[in-house]
Amino acid sequence: MATIRDIATRTGVSTSTVSRALNGSGYVAPATKQKIMAAVHDLDYVPSALAQDLSSGSAHNIGVVLPHMDHPYQTQLIKGIMTAAFASKYRVTLLPTAYDDETEVGYLEQLHRNQFDGLIFTSHGLPLSTLAHYQQYGPIVMCEHPETTDLAAVYSQRESTYREVFHWLKAQHADHLALLSYRPESRSATTQATMKAYRSVFNDAKPTTQFLTAVMTYEDGYRVGSQLTSAKYVLTDGDDVAAGVRQYLLDHHLPVPLLIGQENQLTGRLLGISTIDHHFETVGHEAFLMATGKLGKQRRVGIPSEFIIR
Amino acid sequence: MATIRDIATRTGVSTSTVSRALNGSGYVAPATKQKIMAAVHDLDYVPSALAQDLSSGSAHNIGVVLPHMDHPYQTQLIKGIMTAAFASKYRVTLLPTAYDDETEVGYLEQLHRNQFDGLIFTSHGLPLSTLAHYQQYGPIVMCEHPETTDLAAVYSQRESTYREVFHWLKAQHADHLALLSYRPESRSATTQATMKAYRSVFNDAKPTTQFLTAVMTYEDGYRVGSQLTSAKYVLTDGDDVAAGVRQYLLDHHLPVPLLIGQENQLTGRLLGISTIDHHFETVGHEAFLMATGKLGKQRRVGIPSEFIIR
DNA sequence: ATAACTTGTGGAACGCGTTCCATGGCAAGA
């Protein structure tokens, strides 16, 4: 591997001159530059990214912390982040946690170690105070609406849309609801937003409602289908889940309730299931900009979400 | 940011001793080690990943070159790679190309620059000879079966499964086939394998067959549905595409042909569409091992794929 | 003609850990 010193020696100039010639900074005589470029070409020299990173103190790398690789909610978000990163000189590293707190701490430590310039959290297992503590080492951006104001965040304005959904249900005097989510209210901002909207809309005239958790995939939906035989309205975390519920009920010749999915996935479109589009691609895009400081001092960005009735 | 020198000064030892204490290499007196650990704790010291990378000459980073973020084919592959990387100390960086050759060259240059220890190609736009040329800078692993033997590869053994599919079709005297793929034969190993199997099975008794390209998504499938009104058997690149074709025909009250998808996606299961599972998660896993040199000198691994009739 | 620039280039320090080599103390074996 040729180094900048090799170029310097071969050309008979100093490394500073080579560096200046390569970066176009400072003064270099045209003739010198030509000689340098020739040597660079001859020796197949390319500056080491490792050395440049150390020198600049940044790895030009943003980490994206996510629970699973296969949760549909992530796909659009990641796409938005990647598209934005692609346009700048940054790279993006995907960091799956499998909801393991130690792993999550590991990534935060890597922020401390300058492995990452910033972290984007699509979901988190650790307490927010822990995350806030690590902010001293670099920007941390949440993709959920955190209760505390200590953390920067770009999030879908779920709650107002959930209220819209519940108002819509209320208007048709809906009863026998079922709310399916992946994580319990205590551990998930999404579930919290859902419940908050639910309580505020129905207030003291709550319909009969089932609450199920640990439901994330099509299979999960199919699995809990047996518990939903008396439900008339079902709101799920993703369209895939709704599809699973529907399939179970169809397979057992049971009536299919009115299904409302989320994420506007293909399955929902395919089966004509109403959905909520949280515009996660936009969320991801903005989160990247915030993590790289391109959004100025702004630390809070809400993206409106959309209720699609089918 | 505290450095190893800060620790050394504060403890009254040399940086070498601190380094040894931290890494557990070489001799360090227990008392010295304790003092060092105390200082490390007091100063909130963490070794800089940037400096370690430069010193070790490796970023512990594997890049995954892929065309799009949303091609279903990638999801499982990436999952397999990530799972394997997660178990080791490596990180994985996703590198989308949008089939732009310049971008692809950019990533190869980053391999040269030691930004990556190795690259995994899930798809490629550049000629194989170009890729082979960059092997001198680090391991490059293809996830397709390349024609040349110059490149290391982990791939799904598509061709034999395609032959199985065509034999199955031949056995029922299938006629009016349609083969839908994303990229033309000249630019895609997948399409090449399909065509090779097609020719070898039907030989000179080829059925009437339509060939369509540039079909990748559900929407694409729906779009080309109008051209498939006389097809009796349709083989597509992914189950989503098959679902699109099916939907178009249903919407227009036209007969739905026998559909065979690929990738064993949820949509296929949902709609009872036969499919081919290429076991891409396994492919990804093995590709990672090969890229990090954990597979020894092996440069060729084939993973059997599976025809699932529904 | 002299001060004040501008241009071109080199030297050395810096960023931060790792590692090879050397040195010194001390105990066990010959």
Added chain:
DNA sequence: TCTTGCCATGGAACGCGTTCCACAAGTTAT
């Protein structure tokens, strides 16, 4: 007692590019 050999630690070089500072030569302004 002398030689090995283990233990503990320091010094310095290394990996590689960047950047500040200084210096020299040539140019322009005063």
